[in-house]
Amino acid sequence: xxxxxxxxxxxxxxGAWVLIAAVPAACALAFGYVGGWxxxxxxxxxxxxxxxxxxxxxxxxxxxxxxxxxxxAGYFQSSGQAAPYSMAQVFASGQRTPVVGxxxxxxxxxxxPDNSVPIRSMALRFTQANGQQxxxxxxxxxxxxxxxxxxxxxxxxxxxxxPATGKPDPKKVATFFAAHPETAAFRAWAKTAKPxxxxxxESYWSLDAFxxxxxxxxxxxxxxxxxxxxxxxxxxxxxxxxxYLAADLRQRLSHGPLRWKLEVTLANPGDPTDDATKxxxxxxxxxxxxxxxxESEQAQDSGPCRDINxxxxxxxxxxxxxxxxxxxxxxxxxxxxYLRRTSEEAHLPGTAALPAxxxxxxxx
Amino acid sequence: xxxxxxxxxxxxxxxxxLMAAMILAMLFIGVGMVASxxxxxAWLLRIHKPLGIAILVLAVVRLAVRLRYPPPPLPAxxxxxxxxxxxxxxxxxxxxxxxxxxVGWAMLSAGGYPVMLSDSLRLPAIFPAGPIAFAVLRHLHxxxxxxxxxxxxAHMAAALYHGLIRRDGVLASMIARxxx
Numbered sequence: 351x352x353x354x355x356x357x358x359x360x361x362x363x364x365g366a367w368v369l370i371a372a373v374p375a376a377c378a379l380a381f382g383y384v385g386g387w388x389x390x391x392x393x394x395x396x397x398x399x400x401x402x403x404x405x406x407x408x409x410x411x412x413x414x415x416x417x418x419x420x421x422x423a424g425y426f427q428s429s430g431q432a433a434p435y436s437m438a439q440v441f442a443s444g445q446r447t448p449v450v451g452x453x454x455x456x457x458x459x460x461x462x463p464d465n466s467v468p469i470r471s472m473a474l475r476f477t478q479a480n481g482q483q484x485x486x487x488x489x490x491x492x493x494x495x496x497x498x499x500x501x502x503x504x505x506x507x508x509x510x511x512x513p514a515t516g517k518p519d520p521k522k523v524a525t526f527f528a529a530h531p532e533t534a535a536f537r538a539w540a541k542t543a544k545p546x547x548x549x550x551x552e553s554y555w556s557l558d559a560f561x562x563x564x565x566x567x568x569x570x571x572x573x574x575x576x577x578x579x580x581x582x583x584x585x586x587x588x589x590x591x592x593x594y595l596a597a598d599l600r601q602r603l604s605h606g607p608l609r610w611k612l613e614v615t616l617a618n619p620g621d622p623t624d625d626a627t628k629x630x631x632x633x634x635x636x637x638x639x640x641x642x643x644x645e646s647e648q649a650q651d652s653g654p655c656r657d658i659n660x661x662x663x664x665x666x667x668x669x670x671x672x673x674x675x676x677x678x679x680x681x682x683x684x685x686x687x688y689l690r691r692t693s694e695e696a697h698l699p700g701t702a703a704l705p706a707x708x709x710x711x712x713x714x
Numbered sequence: 715x716x717x718x719x720x721x722x723x724x725x726x727x728x729x730x731x732l733m734a735a736m737i738l739a740m741l742f743i744g745v746g747m748v749a750s751x752x753x754x755x756a757w758l759l760r761i762h763k764p765l766g767i768a769i770l771v772l773a774v775v776r777l778a779v780r781l782r783y784p785p786p787p788l789p790a791x792x793x794x795x796x797x798x799x800x801x802x803x804x805x806x807x808x809x810x811x812x813x814x815x816x817v818g819w820a821m822l823s824a825g826g827y828p829v830m831l832s833d834s835l836r837l838p839a840i841f842p843a844g845p846i847a848f849a850v851l852r853h854l855h856x857x858x859x860x861x862x863x864x865x866x867x868a869h870m871a872a873a874l875y876h877g878l879i880r881r882d883g884v885l886a887s888m889i890a891r892x893x894x
Contacts, residue, residue: 366878373874374867381863384742386749394749481836483828499751657826657845663756664827667834671756679751681759686748688825692849 393503395686398679401506402687406458410694410702411651414687416471416487418462419454420549420596421653424607424644426476432614432639435570436562438668439478441639447476449642452655453549453599456489463592468543470595472554472576473660474642482666485658487680488554488576491543494626495536499679505530532627548598550608551582558662558680559623559672562614571617571672573630576642579609599647612639623672659688716784721887723783729776730888736769737811741863763818764831770815777808789882800872803865810862816840817858821851 361367382388386396402414409417430443440447451474455467469490476484496502508526509518527533546552554576562570580602591597602608614637617623621630650656663671663681671677694701717723722730740762747758788797822829823839824847830836841847877885 363879366874369878370871370874374871377867377870378863381742381745384749385745389749392749393751395751396749398751481828481838482830482834657843657848659825659827670833673753675753678753678756682748682751682755689849689852692825692845693853696846696849698849698853 395682398683399686402458405510408702409460411691411704412460416454416456417458417460419452419650421648421650421655422451422644423646424449426642428640431637435564436668437565438666439480440476450475450654464595465545468545470552475658484666485660485664487660487662490552492555492629493535494557495533497625497627498675550580550602551578553577557626558674558677561670561672571623572614574614576610577613608644610642614639624674659684717786720786725779766815766818773811786887817855821855824848
């Protein structure tokens with residue numbers, strides 16, 4: 351057979367060169383998608399934390415939410431009554447575990463007046479003798495407004511201040527609540543809630559569910575609550591002082607330690623563990639796991655709680671996250687906030703400068 | 715000891731392909747978990763830490779294998795610049811596969827986190843806790859990951875170039891097809 355003429359000259363190895371370019375390119379595209387750079391619709395920790403900054407501005411060095419707070423230290427004295435349900439060392443009978451904690455109010459403004467919100471929060475880090483840790487962030491309300499990170503993001507967007515008024519647009523907020531009926535239980539609570547005059551008289555709920563595992567291997571869905579042992583004297587919050595909570599805490603601690611009972615609620619089969627907007631029925635079995643004793647307080651800009659990320663998924667053996675979708679979102683967003691504020695602390699290029707020293711008169 | 719087989723030693727080949735899969739998975743797990751608020755974040759994070767320590771251990775073993783069994787020499791006719799790039803990128807890959815897990819471990823230590831490989835297995839801290847060290851190490855972890863990914867892309871493109879264009883036995887020496 352005669353050799354066929356080749357009028358069109360193909361470059362040599364064209365297919366091979368295309369492959370050499372296409373395989374790494376496809377790999378890079380997949381990487382870009384998984385890493386979120388090529389997935390603008392995905393809710394990422396960065397977008398969530400950016401929204402906090404859009405709502406309240408950037409306050410360098412501070413947490414992006416629950417920015418205003420105070421450090422506390424003390425210990426947890428276990429009663430041993432939770433030990434059959436969780437093998438965590440912190441619950442062993444007679445065990446005393448050191449705690450570094452933080453009281454705060456929600457919101458991204460570290461200078462917000464204490465009476466601007468009716469919610470208070472308590473974050474704790476228990477350091478067990480075996481080096482494992484239990485970190486938890488609790489709020490002084492029995493239910494969370496929303497059940498998913500997407501709804502939480504939508505709520506933040508709805509609450510973004512209108513540049514014209516400097517306040518959230520009531521229409522947008524109303525539209526959000528209308529579209530999210532799961533917020534009803536929270537709104538009912540918020541209607542009657544008043545900003546308390548003290549951190550010490552509040553209950554703090556875990557909101558999210560967790561799973562205890564006993565040494566017998568049995569798993570128990572739980573929620574918990576810190577129940578104050580300080581009497582609520584019903585005193586109204588002093589309207590004149592924007593920082594009365596820290597002053598009250600200091601004053602109370604000068605008379606002695608403050609105490610909370612840790613009440614662990616065991617779920618019945620079928621109780622929702624993936625929905626923080628739904629309280630469990632009041633008749634569920636509760637266990638008095640022990641007593642939190644708060645002995646001292648420190649300013650948050652120099653105290654030992656400053657550099658702690660109270661990620662609620664940092665847990666010891668014997669406690670695990672539940673299927674609550676808020677938990678991984680909190681973990682991811684807290685990590686992003688922690689990196690932002692520690693980067694500011696380190697004066698890394700591209701980060702905003704820390705305020706020289708918080709001046710009381712500079713507070714808005 | 716000189717390599718006269720034209721092939722990488724069997725332990726080197728096994729480690730290469732095993733670690734290629736682990737490191738590539740690790741890079742995707744890493745960027746995926748920090749860009750997610752879903753439950754993916756939780757289970758990717760649970761894989762990330764023990765897998766990173768496994769890579770660290772294997773990288774040390776691999777370094778020993780590399781020193782014990784020299785690799786086959788590059789083709790004599792390979793241009794000097796390409797030879798240089800090959801050697802530099804290989805040592806960069808070794809440096810990164812050892813540095814990445816160590817930086818990650820040090821970063822968690824500096825952040826004051828317990829370094830948990832499982833529900834109960836905890837590694838000791840290898841760096842004193844402090845916010846400045848945490849921030850620097852955390853950013854370093856990201857930048858080194860990007861460098862590792864780009865080096866991997868270049869490495870893969872070069873391997874394909876050797877296998878498809880030059881057909882000089884370099885790719886074959888790692889997949890153990892002897893040259894004709």
